[in-house]
Amino acid sequence: MPTHSQPEQWVLQFCHGYDGPFLDCARQYAALFAGTPYKVCTVYLTGAPSRGVEQGSASDEVIFLDFSSRQVRGLKLAAIRELRRIAASREFKLCIAHRFKPIYVALLATALPVIGVHHAFGVYGRLSRRLFVNRFRGRLLLLGVSNAVRDQMRAHLGNWPDERIETLYNRIDVDAARAELVSREAAREHLGLPLDAWVVGNVGRLHPDKDQATLIRGFAQALPRLPRGSLLAIMGSGRLEAALKALAAELGVADSVRFLGQVANGRRYFRAFDVFALSSDHEPFGMVLLEAMAAGVPAIGTDCGGGREVIEGVGGLFPLGAPADLAEALVRQAQVQDLQALRQEMLARLQQCFSDQAVRKRFWTLPLLAELN
Template sequence: MRIALVITSLGVGGAERLVTDLADRYAADGHQVLLVRFHGEAELRPCDPRVRLENLDMRRSPLGVLAAMCRFRRFIRAFRPDVVNSHLVHANILTRLLRLVTSMPWLVSSAHNTNEEGRGRMWAYRLTDRLADISTNVSDEAVAVFEQQGAVKPGRMLAIHNGIDTGAFAFDPVARAHVRSELGLEESTPLLLAMGRLWEQKDYPNLLHALAGLGAGPVPPTLVIVGDGPLRDELGARADSLGVADRVRFLGVRHDVPALMSACDLFVLSSAWEGFGLVVAEAMACERPVVATDCGGVREVVGGAGFLAPPRDAQALTEAMKRALYLPDEQRQRLGTAARDRVVARYSLDAMAEKYLAVYRGTDGRDEE
């Protein structure tokens, strides 16, 4: 099968990791794969050299968009895909519009969130819905939200949970020791890890307030935040004003995510909204206790193998973090084992790739559950 995967960019994010993982998996299985991004450097990229990687280098101007769409059309016409699967809102809408002038035997649009940040984007989804053969989203709740807001008609969007490579994401004591040594942390120092773009969705101010609520204690916990984004300076100033700047480290973009997961004692997701919460599943696969805000599909991921707190409630987040940090060792170990078992059973990369393939073949992905 000739598969064209299309995404807005290849920065460091959950959707981007999913798409590059899919590209590698399908290339390894003998499919021909084209991966197209609209702009930006490829901070993440497929490992398999058989994946053809293209950048449309789209500029933010009418002529820049037109030039990128012309390049996009040439790539699709030359590759002659059996299926095109676009991911994220800008790629979804632009790929649908391209179908007005370019033949695509089967088009799948994949959203990755409950909140597309504005009515305009939901209207764009609604107005172009008929141009896609089927759409997907990353959780049952995300699908329900799209239907409730009229972005898709009922039955036109399927839930396909994100999948992770449970071989790569597994607890590694050697990696744990290496990262903690790099950070200058004793084994007795509790390490909290948060990961994701520094922007409104992840609600890092909520996390910083929750950290301040923990207090220093006999051994002050250290919070490491991995990622970059427009709120970096603002968050640094917020940490300073809360008196926790000496306990917070901003590491920027990192590519050793499984090692960082292994190094932490608690993974925290403080988001105001999510589609799925891929990093939560990755932490669970590494047998880490997780505390997460109850938004989007996060509850579906965590089940009974972690702790949930309401979004935008720093006090509740603090209490959940306390419960997780002070678990007895035996309970912590049991929780970690249960978390990994849940991810392996429900959210493996193999299962996700097969569900997407079923949709590519024109069958209902729900039949594969």
């Protein structure tokens, strides 16, 4: 890591937008430069100017290009011109670009070394994208948010050396996340859940990727062996809501499944849950698992994608789309006696693998970062 004796330099962070989890992604990467001589300028390709986003970006400067989705289709020439102008405005040493469009624009608009961060599967399944990044391999380092994402990129880009496609985990400000939490009682009151119920929590869009159908089936199978009055509480909205409610009714558990809808600042209320279950189909990472662990809530997840990497050793795993195995995992969790010991193990794993401090240490060992020392 650079020392304070070096002259001040700038890092350019380029994001597609700040919707959903991507504002926190910007914060995570800006935080990697805290305590160094480098200042961070974060540029959002889409999204209107927002004082709250400025504050949440943890950056020295924030620029909103405010392009519409339509304007960033095709060749993106206007975006390339704007980023070229910004890159020429000061002494930038490095660009960090999140998702493919910003990587594309950054490589064409600047001559900077680029760290391209990928948060999803399937990015380089397209031949056109593989051909494009191969042109810039000499100044491009690709990061996946999990080993699962990294390994898929390595398979798609088989001619790249492994050290040019690495993993840098998403992370959480553990202390800040814990400080946001409300008490179990206040969380239950806010979500309309009874204080004496044993509650299985789930948070996510009601979408096939999240596979809440398997979650409902597994919960229904486990329910006779769970504590009396147990509930499944699903926080989120989406196009499958009616179908999922119909499934709960068909399985005879409609009275035990609560659809909470979209909850603002939902992670504040995670202490309402006794266990958190994520049934997603190949989750690239599973940030919500970190939030559950920070709240001290034991986690169960599918044994695939990045979620496995998050909770392996401190949480329950079950095969994708296997409700009977999920049911067994729920029953086992309901029988755990020493919850405090498990909470300590989860907190230790967060600090060791998924905290800002742990990931910062890993970040400064990456190949392109050696050039900044």
